[in-house]
Amino acid sequence: MSTVPPTPAEVRRRPPRDEVRRALLDAAARTFARQGIDGASLDDVAAAAGFTKGAVYSNFGSKEGLVAALVDDRVSAYLDLGLAAVDDPSATLPERARALGDRLTAASDEQHDWHLLFLELWQRTVRTGRSDGSFLQRRRELHAAVTDAITAHAEQAGARLPVPAASMATLLLALSHGLAIERMVDPASVPDDLMGQVLALLVEGGPVEPTGPDRR
Missing domain, CATH: 1.10.10.60 (Homeodomain-like)
Incomplete structure (x- = not known):
């Protein structure tokens, strides 16, 4: 035919x-x-x-295939944005941290849809208790990539981190999403430079002796 x-x-x-x-x-x-x-x-x-x-x-x-592709797309974009914000090798680690925080704050204003979607995906993951979903898997991959980037930047800058790189990655992701949510509800409560200031203070401090599972 x-x-x-x-x-x-x-x-x-x-x-x-x-x-x-x-x-x-x-x-x-x-x-x-x-x-x-x-x-x-x-x-x-x-x-x-x-x-x-x-x-x-x-x-x-399918719809689930679309959701998985959307998660992959937005997580990859988040990582690329963060890496681009700290690509100045001549900057000190606190300067890079401040630049990263400022850029992520600006991105939170540009990507309200992603944060609303993030909250729904988070709720679905928590409510179902699934550990094999695309959202959780990509979050773990993002955490690993952020941990590697923090380690590399600290070594290149000759700086000692106050906590292990993996813990810094957890703090970074939690601050990024938490402050973005607060800023969506009450923009005046989260100044443009707040996240940058907090991240800079985190890396400026001296190493903290671990007391929990991270202690080696």
Whole structure:
């Protein structure tokens, strides 16, 4: 059975697959943040992106596949943003920490949808108790990557961290999300430079003798 090839006009109108995928991910972030993951349908996401539901299935396979891809996309973007903020090798560790905090604070204002989605994904993970979901897995990968970056920057700057790098990574992620949530509710309570100040103070302090499981 033969098929009719698309006309030149149809070919020109068809966006590249990467553009379709990007549009669907952005639409999913907006739609899920506003309606909730369970409350939003794939039709809603597709309509917000200007496509049909078939485009979602062809790119992500299912709703859970779309959610997993969205988590991967936003976590990767978060890591890239952080690494770019501390790419000045001539800066001291406190200067890099301050620059990182300031950039992450600015990003929190730009990415309200992601923080709303983060809260819902966090709730789903806690309520279900699942340890094999894409959200938790990507969080662990992000934590490991942040730990490695902190270790590398401390060594390059010739600085001693006040707590183990893994603990610093935990503090960084907790501060980033916690302050972003507070800033969304009451912007005046979280000054633009608060996170940068706190991170700089953390790395300026001398090493703290561990008293818990981290003690070696």
